[in-house]
Amino acid sequence: MPISRNRRVAGVLALALVAAVATACSSSGGSGGSGSSGSSSTAKQTVGFIMVGSNSDYGYNEAVYAASQKLAKDDPSVKVITADNIPENNAVTQTMQSMVDKGAKVIFATSYGYYAYAQKFAAAHPKVIVLHQGGFNTGKFTANFGTYWGQAFEPVSLGGMAAGGLTKTNKLGFVYAFPISQTIANIDAFELGAQSVNPAAKTYLVNTSNWCDPLKQKEAAAALIGEGADVLTQHQDCQATVIQAAKAAGKYVVGYHYDAESLDPSGWLTGSAWDWAPIYEAITKVALDGTFAGSKYNANFVGSFQDNDNPLTLASFGKSVPTSLQSKITAEETALKKPGASVFTGPITCQDGTTLVAAGKTMTYAQINAISCLVKGVVGTLPKS
Amino acid sequence: MNGIEQTLIGGVSGGTSILLPALGELISERAGVINLGTEGAMLAGALGSYAMTQSSGNIWLGIAAGIAGGALVGLAHAWLTVRRGGDQIASGLLLWFLALGVTSVYGTSYVGTVITPLSNIAIPGLHNIPWAGPILFDQDILVYASYFLVGIIWFVFYRTRVGLTLRATGERPEVVAATGGKPQLVQIAAITIGAGLGGLGGAQLSIGYVGNWFNDMTSGYGFVAVAVVLFAAWRPVRVLAGAYLFGIVLAAASVLQAHGVSINQYLLDAMPYLATLIVLALFARRGRSDTPEALTRSLSRSGT
Numbered sequence: 001m002p003i004s005r006n007r008r009v010a011g012v013l014a015l016a017l018v019a020a021v022a023t024a025c026s027s028s029g030g031s032g033g034s035g036s037s038g039s040s041s042t043a044k045q046t047v048g049f050i051m052v053g054s055n056s057d058y059g060y061n062e063a064v065y066a067a068s069q070k071l072a073k074d075d076p077s078v079k080v081i082t083a084d085n086i087p088e089n090n091a092v093t094q095t096m097q098s099m100v101d102k103g104a105k106v107i108f109a110t111s112y113g114y115y116a117y118a119q120k121f122a123a124a125h126p127k128v129i130v131l132h133q134g135g136f137n138t139g140k141f142t143a144n145f146g147t148y149w150g151q152a153f154e155p156v157s158l159g160g161m162a163a164g165g166l167t168k169t170n171k172l173g174f175v176y177a178f179p180i181s182q183t184i185a186n187i188d189a190f191e192l193g194a195q196s197v198n199p200a201a202k203t204y205l206v207n208t209s210n211w212c213d214p215l216k217q218k219e220a221a222a223a224l225i226g227e228g229a230d231v232l233t234q235h236q237d238c239q240a241t242v243i244q245a246a247k248a249a250g251k252y253v254v255g256y257h258y259d260a261e262s263l264d265p266s267g268w269l270t271g272s273a274w275d276w277a278p279i280y281e282a283i284t285k286v287a288l289d290g291t292f293a294g295s296k297y298n299a300n301f302v303g304s305f306q307d308n309d310n311p312l313t314l315a316s317f318g319k320s321v322p323t324s325l326q327s328k329i330t331a332e333e334t335a336l337k338k339p340g341a342s343v344f345t346g347p348i349t350c351q352d353g354t355t356l357v358a359a360g361k362t363m364t365y366a367q368i369n370a371i372s373c374l375v376k377g378v379v380g381t382l383p384k385s
Numbered sequence: 386m387n388g389i390e391q392t393l394i395g396g397v398s399g400g401t402s403i404l405l406p407a408l409g410e411l412i413s414e415r416a417g418v419i420n421l422g423t424e425g426a427m428l429a430g431a432l433g434s435y436a437m438t439q440s441s442g443n444i445w446l447g448i449a450a451g452i453a454g455g456a457l458v459g460l461a462h463a464w465l466t467v468r469r470g471g472d473q474i475a476s477g478l479l480l481w482f483l484a485l486g487v488t489s490v491y492g493t494s495y496v497g498t499v500i501t502p503l504s505n506i507a508i509p510g511l512h513n514i515p516w517a518g519p520i521l522f523d524q525d526i527l528v529y530a531s532y533f534l535v536g537i538i539w540f541v542f543y544r545t546r547v548g549l550t551l552r553a554t555g556e557r558p559e560v561v562a563a564t565g566g567k568p569q570l571v572q573i574a575a576i577t578i579g580a581g582l583g584g585l586g587g588a589q590l591s592i593g594y595v596g597n598w599f600n601d602m603t604s605g606y607g608f609v610a611v612a613v614v615l616f617a618a619w620r621p622v623r624v625l626a627g628a629y630l631f632g633i634v635l636a637a638a639s640v641l642q643a644h645g646v647s648i649n650q651y652l653l654d655a656m657p658y659l660a661t662l663i664v665l666a667l668f669a670r671r672g673r674s675d676t677p678e679a680l681t682r683s684l685s686r687s688g689t
Contacts (some may be wrong), residue, residue, distance in 0.1 A: 215399055216635070226643065240499050
């Protein structure tokens, strides 16, 4: 029976392939683990970091990983363990459990979709302090749970100033993934920043319904450039495609997530870059001191320019940005760092003419976090569900 | 440049990333083997071509590496399904996962880097034709290659003895065996060449169109290619139409938004899939379908 023998061999091979895939996955997942620093001396306290993507994605996850390594370097009493490529499902609970089994006292769950799992895990493990990156808890906090984030829209508005100052067509292109309020706040802040130096600047929107789909990003960039946009920016997880598209067409680009000036030195204006290390270090210190419960991190902590602890910072300026504009932007950055300052200070009008913020008023973070209107000057609509 | 022209230009260049793997899948399926590993072949081709282009600086070596990367996935599929009689669906899916894992491990160091994508070459004379010129004749070299491939594949399928043997293998392999042919060898060749075209499709995406690499950058377009072949009733010209239709509707979604046209975005997202499905399904009802009779059947070494 040659066929059935062949089938059996094929079955064995299939198993071998599964094993090969599993090895490939665990070796990528484990690379973070093997990168954990320090020896397991008894005095060290273990802190765990969980990432949804690769720890070298040149973006959101790499910023998390880099900051976790800086924490280990700056604080010799801390042992850092990491796990990357952990999907937003029960796998994150298993990862948290295995970190606790390895002695982790503090766990940072760094992807938006981990929220429910992190909160549940915290409730079930009162001795472990669990932090969630990007979530916003509207209910009660257990004594060992907190969320943290930053006012991302602040550096984005500064990037908008650079875009508004350099556009010749007065058309700016914004490629985004999903109409979540964080993104809407970024789009609005970008347009407001652009208007502050160039009242005629308009921001054109294209969404891709995906955090990283290079084919759609390219189509989006091409459509925006075809429409006449001469500065592109984005809220995507991977930014190389849009930068490359702008570069090939000789247009400007404002980045997001990391400083990518080296990819396109002449087209790069500026951008926003994550720097999580100060927040990680501050939270870890409080958590290991035993003073976490009731602290400002046992809540929805939001870093900002005003408190000088915004994890999203202004990236470097490209050579195309004239010094006069650079100083204008850094002056605005300084102004935003004053207590009470806000990007969303009225009067601000929505696309449809309704008032978003009345003159002299400012929006609270909770209001911005629930924002649903595009400001006047943004061209395009948000999907209705 | 107006919106419609812009949509068609984007549709042809984006659609080529579907067309090339779909042509490969067509060859494979006409020989009787479904290859769901096409998505994996695309990933292997996308990374292989990107890595080679970046390290050698030579775009031709990059294109060759893309074809080789895809063909390697095809060879594995051929060995498992043809030589070992493994299930075609299971083998294809396994190879997709394997390619996804391997390219993610080896591709990570390329994430965040960029290369200059293939430049567009305007064909003298032809690119000045109103409308069609800029759309069809101001594209990159892999897009031009795909035009020729459609013609070559059509010619080989329907006008040559090789094509006859290939199609016969997918329909009645025992007849091929009875006339002294070797159906298994035909299948192995068809799968490998087909997956090589899948790799070329990946190369068109990474080094032809976007100029960078990202893990899992094909985002399921390899499966779209497999679906296009099915709905195109296994005929080359319809495969071309289906792939371009998908690309054009995909590009239209971006162009409409950039023009500030207000359309439900979730509908826009679904449109490329819906439009391709509806149009090809309508056409499939009219003419005959060329479903290979022996598709997914395991052959013994003697071809029966």
